[in-house]
Amino acid sequence: MTRKPRYVWLADQLRAPILRGEMPPGTRLPSRTRLARSYRVSEQISRTALRLLVTEGLVEARPGSGYYVRDTPDVFRICRTDSTSGSGLGRLAREPLGTEQEPGETPVVERLGLREEEPVYRTTSRGLSAGRPITLHRSWEPAALTVGTLRTPFDAASDAGLLERLGAAGYPVDRVVEEVGVRVLRESEAVLLDSAAGIPVLVVERTHYSGNRPVETSDLIGTADQCRLLYKLTLARPRPRGRP
Structure with missing residues (x-):
């Protein structure tokens, strides 16, 4: 089995509690530095994982503030x-x-x-x-x-x-x-x-x-x-x- 890239693995760890409702809209995610320390990855990997969640529409980046769980948008x-x-x-x-x-x-x-x-x-x-x-x-x-x-x-x-x-x-x-x-x-x-x-x-x-x-x-x-x-x-x- 092909091993997942580390940023994909980290995104999986963050995505799961969001989808389960354990991190409601407006919840601030840990900083890139804190994620890197907690999961023993580089800051580049934590940054890429967060950007992946932004692309998926689960997380939004607020300049100068950090990353937050998004509200479910109206369709x-x-x-x-x-x-x-x-x-x-x-x-x-x-x-x-x-x-x-x-x-x-x-x-x-x-x-x-x-x-x-x-x-x-x-x-x-x-x-x-x-x-x-x-x-x-x-x-x-x-x-x-x-x-x-x-x-x-x-x-x-x-x-x-x-x-x-x-x-x-x-x-x-x-x-x-x-x-x-x-x-x-x-x-x-x-x-x-x-x-x-x-x-x-x-x-x-x-x-x-x-x-x-x-x-x-x-x-x-x-x-x-x-x-x-x-x-x-x-x-x-x-x-x-x-x-x-």
Whole structure:
């Protein structure tokens, strides 16, 4: 049998009482130095073990204070089968943060089939629960589609949906493609989510098409320990036997 690395073994010793409820949320864990002495390991091993528990979502690091057992986070289910192709935030409240025109950069221009630095409209919003940010939503669309009209994200009515707005501009959306992945939270995103850069997040890349032309693409970002993506699929009913 392969022997466990020492930091994994130490993380096991700390994880077990947390999961048994012997160390309730808010409990301060021993310092790295104290752990190293108690378990006869190096401080590097105790540091790595604590970081592993942080990655698992069981422990949080408080700068200048130490490591503490985390509260069990609420789980938010985000429906991805909405009929209007909106944000699908469920019980989260949407907080618009504004729209800006900017030169398109990779990978956005690749997803939209544009040239590098071709102008795009970037719109940002957050999903809130009790005033606390849970998700971040960023969308981009080619400025050329609606520039000079009243259908840009700047000019359209606040209650106008994406499908309605682009359809009125002559680009009816008839297809949506989503790709789901996991990556770490970037610094600029962490600021908007009041979180720490480097933690794992779910990312839903959604692209709207009018025919074969991508007309909008977006990222929905949520922490992996709090967000679940809910898909409901309708299947064709099987034909009864004996019927043509």
